[in-house]
Amino acid sequence: MATNETLLGAGFSDPVFQSQTAFRALLAALSEPGQARELAIAVAPPAGLEPASALALLTLADYETPIWLPAALRDGPAGAWLRFHCGAALVEDPARAAFAVIDGAALEPKLAAFNSGDDQFPDRSTTVIVQCAALTGGEVVTLEGPGIAGTCEIAPSGLRPGFWAELAANAALYPCGVDLILSQGARLIGLPRSTQILETR
Amino acid sequence: MYVAVKGGEAAILATHDLVAEARRGDESVPEIAVAQIREQMGLACGRVMNEGSLYDPDLAALALKQAQGDAIEAAFLMRAYRTTLPRFGSSEPLDTAKMAIRRRVSATYKDLPGGQVLGPTYDYTHRLFDFALMDEAAPGEVQARPAAQPLDASMPRVPDILGAEGLMEEEAPPEGDPRPFDLTREPVSFPAERDVRLQAMARGDEGFLLGLGYSVQRGFGNSHPFVGEVRVGEVCVEFVPEELGFAVDLGEITLTECQMVNQFAGSKDVPPQFTRGYGLSFGHSERKAMSMSLVDRALKAREFGEAATYPAQQDEFVLYHSDNVEAAGFVEHLKLPHYVDFQGELELIRRIRRERQERQDKHADQANEALPEAAE
Amino acid sequence: MNAHQSVGENNKPAYNYAYLDEQTKRMIRRALLKAVAIPGYQVPFGSREMPLARGWGTGGIQVTAAIIGPDDRLKVIDQGADDTTNAVSIRRFFERTADARTTEATDEATIIQTRHRIPEAPLKSGQIMVYQVPQPEPLRKLEPHEAETRKMHAWAEYGLMQVKLYENIARFGEVTTTYDYPVMVNGRYVMAPSPIPKFDNPKMQRSPALQLFGAGREKRIYAVPPHTSVRSLDFEDHPFRIQSWEQPCGLCGAADSYLDEVVIDDQGGRMFVCSDSHHCETRRAEGHRGAMLADASALHLVEDEAKS
Numbered sequence: 001m002a003t004n005e006t007l008l009g010a011g012f013s014d015p016v017f018q019s020q021t022a023f024r025a026l027l028a029a030l031s032e033p034g035q036a037r038e039l040a041i042a043v044a045p046p047a048g049l050e051p052a053s054a055l056a057l058l059t060l061a062d063y064e065t066p067i068w069l070p071a072a073l074r075d076g077p078a079g080a081w082l083r084f085h086c087g088a089a090l091v092e093d094p095a096r097a098a099f100a101v102i103d104g105a106a107l108e109p110k111l112a113a114f115n116s117g118d119d120q121f122p123d124r125s126t127t128v129i130v131q132c133a134a135l136t137g138g139e140v141v142t143l144e145g146p147g148i149a150g151t152c153e154i155a156p157s158g159l160r161p162g163f164w165a166e167l168a169a170n171a172a173l174y175p176c177g178v179d180l181i182l183s184q185g186a187r188l189i190g191l192p193r194s195t196q197i198l199e200t201r
Numbered sequence: 202m203y204v205a206v207k208g209g210e211a212a213i214l215a216t217h218d219l220v221a222e223a224r225r226g227d228e229s230v231p232e233i234a235v236a237q238i239r240e241q242m243g244l245a246c247g248r249v250m251n252e253g254s255l256y257d258p259d260l261a262a263l264a265l266k267q268a269q270g271d272a273i274e275a276a277f278l279m280r281a282y283r284t285t286l287p288r289f290g291s292s293e294p295l296d297t298a299k300m301a302i303r304r305r306v307s308a309t310y311k312d313l314p315g316g317q318v319l320g321p322t323y324d325y326t327h328r329l330f331d332f333a334l335m336d337e338a339a340p341g342e343v344q345a346r347p348a349a350q351p352l353d354a355s356m357p358r359v360p361d362i363l364g365a366e367g368l369m370e371e372e373a374p375p376e377g378d379p380r381p382f383d384l385t386r387e388p389v390s391f392p393a394e395r396d397v398r399l400q401a402m403a404r405g406d407e408g409f410l411l412g413l414g415y416s417v418q419r420g421f422g423n424s425h426p427f428v429g430e431v432r433v434g435e436v437c438v439e440f441v442p443e444e445l446g447f448a449v450d451l452g453e454i455t456l457t458e459c460q461m462v463n464q465f466a467g468s469k470d471v472p473p474q475f476t477r478g479y480g481l482s483f484g485h486s487e488r489k490a491m492s493m494s495l496v497d498r499a500l501k502a503r504e505f506g507e508a509a510t511y512p513a514q515q516d517e518f519v520l521y522h523s524d525n526v527e528a529a530g531f532v533e534h535l536k537l538p539h540y541v542d543f544q545g546e547l548e549l550i551r552r553i554r555r556e557r558q559e560r561q562d563k564h565a566d567q568a569n570e571a572l573p574e575a576a577e
Numbered sequence: 578m579n580a581h582q583s584v585g586e587n588n589k590p591a592y593n594y595a596y597l598d599e600q601t602k603r604m605i606r607r608a609l610l611k612a613v614a615i616p617g618y619q620v621p622f623g624s625r626e627m628p629l630a631r632g633w634g635t636g637g638i639q640v641t642a643a644i645i646g647p648d649d650r651l652k653v654i655d656q657g658a659d660d661t662t663n664a665v666s667i668r669r670f671f672e673r674t675a676d677a678r679t680t681e682a683t684d685e686a687t688i689i690q691t692r693h694r695i696p697e698a699p700l701k702s703g704q705i706m707v708y709q710v711p712q713p714e715p716l717r718k719l720e721p722h723e724a725e726t727r728k729m730h731a732w733a734e735y736g737l738m739q740v741k742l743y744e745n746i747a748r749f750g751e752v753t754t755t756y757d758y759p760v761m762v763n764g765r766y767v768m769a770p771s772p773i774p775k776f777d778n779p780k781m782q783r784s785p786a787l788q789l790f791g792a793g794r795e796k797r798i799y800a801v802p803p804h805t806s807v808r809s810l811d812f813e814d815h816p817f818r819i820q821s822w823e824q825p826c827g828l829c830g831a832a833d834s835y836l837d838e839v840v841i842d843d844q845g846g847r848m849f850v851c852s853d854s855h856h857c858e859t860r861r862a863e864g865h866r867g868a869m870l871a872d873a874s875a876l877h878l879v880e881d882e883a884k885s
Contacts, residue, residue: 544836556750
């Protein structure tokens with residue numbers, strides 16, 4: 001196991017308190033969509049996982065939550081890291097995933113490929129972590145919905161063409177739909193299915 | 202009298218002292234030992250293990266001691282402890298056919314392989330007090346019985362005998378034989394599968410299941426049961442650790458198993474056959490296992506396409522109300538303060554009565570005014 | 578047990594921080610995130626057996642245990658008061674198991690666990706309300722079967738609820754539900770606000786605080802994120818109304834707080850006092866004096882800060 005850890009890079013050094021801190025940031029992010037939150041906890045994430053993505057999964061994932069990763073990550077150090085630290089199963093079918101990590105610029109898989117829950121159990125949907133080039137500097141998107149006082153704007157960059165249209169289609173499934181966490185570096189932005197896209201420019 | 206000054210904390214601490222005092226009772230009477238409860242109150246320990254959902258006779262005895270013999274409070278202590286225990290995995294399925302039998306009776310056959318074994322039972326005692334037990338000093342040793350004949354090595358289970366003839370409903374594990382659902386870890390949804398129902402009943406209140414089972418017999422449920430078999434004895438628990446890959450023996454537990462044989466008319470697809478009601482419980486607890494098997498059969502109504510008209514046939518009703526720790530908590534929470542909500546009700550009822558009175562007074566006034574005109 | 582999970586000394590076994598094991602906390606945390614993503618929807622969760630009785634706040638306790646950390650200040654109230662027995666018991670639980678820093682001051686608290694009240698002082702952004710919920714299903718009294726109510730929520734079929742409320746109006750001239758008054762959340766789910774008096778319902782509407790609801794016995798978690806629409810169900814011709822009193826608080830003179838009625842003698846004597854004990858104390862400390870404060874103080878029923 002020691003060998004594994006040296007090879008793999010550390011997870012939480014203090015799981016009880018670090019996961020609590022990270023969870024509160026995630027809770028704040030999803031209950032107040034559009035506001036960037038910082039996860040200032042030192043871990044050594046594997047290649048291909050943004051620190052915020054890695055922290056979110058360390059905090060939330062375990063053997064009960066299958067994770068979907070792009071094939072390159074799944075078969076590389078990221079897959080091994082998540083198997084070791086979270087004990088999570090990695091699945092190939094996006095619809096079976098409780099959590100997923102996607103590259104915001106990649107054209108596939110579409111958000112619609114993930115599990116959007118059903119009308120009696122909309123909570124059984126995938127939470128998709130979208131890794132972005134940056135959380136600023138992109139197209140300006142105006143958001144409205146629960147957790148937002150009036151409206152707010154975000155401008156993440158490096159997202160594939162048509163991304164916001166996909167997100168609007170996801171919101172139209174409400175109360176079904178996936179929930180998104182945009183991540184880059186140590187920062188993340190929550191975009192639950194309840195958030196409406198008012199305008200993009 | 203209204204007390205707005207701080208006092209809650211001190212009052213709570215005082216209740217802890219008082220309940221400790223009440224538990225101990227008169228100090229001139231010797232303190233009861235946990236081992237005494239375990240050995241001499243074994244049936245009570247069995248009930249606490251069942252409803253506390255944890256096989257540990259010592260802890261069950263401790264729970265009964267701490268709870269002054271209150272079975273539900275004792276089960277609650279067991280549950281709250283159980284929830285903190287780490288899970289290593291699931292044991293291998295128990296093989297009750299290999300049970301070391303203490304007692305085994307069948308109501309369906311006069312004699313059968315292995316025979317009827319009466320064992321320790323109150324069934325044929327006359328319920329007359331044995332005043333000799335009032336003596337502190339033991340009333341002498343239990344009379345030595347003549348050496349019993351050794352039991353047959355083979356004691357096939359009665360439903361297996363019927364099954365060999367094709368008369369018994371077949372019960373195969375679900376496809377892939379998945380690990381049974383654990384309702385202490387996952388939320389239940391309805392309709393509930395049989396593994397969930399059996400787990401809920403195994404933890405369920407004996408009195409509640411007894412009442413439901415009785416209701417089935419009296420006609421609130423379409424059932425014509427025979428006790429195929431009740432057996433009590435010891436069974437080995439085996440576990441396969443990941444790192445070893447073969448089963449190791451963890452020890453023996455005492456179990457009571459009841460298999461109820463029920464009539465079933467058959468349907469278009471299935472020829473007439475008997476159906477099964479199953480009950481399994483920790484310790485020697487026949488009443489619990491029998492009640493459970495009656496309700497288990499009643500709950501199969503959906504699978505057999507029978508109307509589920511009565512409480513014992515409705516999984517939501519049975520599962521949501523059989524857990525006595527939950528039920529006791531919610532019933533007893535009514536003694537918590539509710540004065541905020543009650544104030545809302547007071548305000549409403551006073552206002553509605555006042556407005557009603559005003560309306561009636563107004564009517565009366567109008568009627569009085571109207572009278573002279575009517576007289577004209 | 579892992580060393581880092583143990584708060585015990587001398588290698589004695591000990592309970593994990595905040596009692597729950599980490600796997601359980603993760604399960605509850607996942608449920609909480611889905612709950613905030615679907616405001617008002619009841620998320621089933623694997624509610625654990627707690628060392629406190631079901632119906633005595635085990636849902637709220639599990640939610641608080643899953644979110645609390647060393648930076649938090651915890652306030653626990655029951656019936657609006659910090660000193661009621663159940664509130665004291667739950668506060669002690671978190672002091673023992675999570676070394677929690679506690680407070681009675683509403684504005685200092687980061688987490689407020691409550692049974693039956695929302696504090697009078699306005700809540701702030703960053704605060705989290707944790708409600709103890711006995712019955713999370715607002716439709717349960719109309720339809721006892723979970724399988725049915727789940728479909729009613731799935732299809733937003735709330736006609737039965739409207740009919741029941743309107744029958745009230747037809748019979749009594751108004752809706753006779755005085756507490757646990759149903760609300761519509763984000764225009765989609767009808768939700769039980771827990772048995773708070775309907776007086777408190779308007780405080781939920783677009784509150785800047787995050788509101789979390791835990792029902793332990795019924796194994797459901799739900800949430801209302803900040804700035805979310807929470808509308809009490811009503812009718813155009815019978816708008817929602819809250820309780821009012823003919824007299825102000827006897828101790829602090831507040832005319833706009835929820836009052837408890839206290840029977841003070843066997844001659845029909847009554848005193849009305851704030852149910853929110855911290856609100857009442859704060860007002861008295863600021864010099865507000867109710868008509869019966871002097872009497873109550875003389876009988877040592879309250880501490881009269883102005884006199885001491």
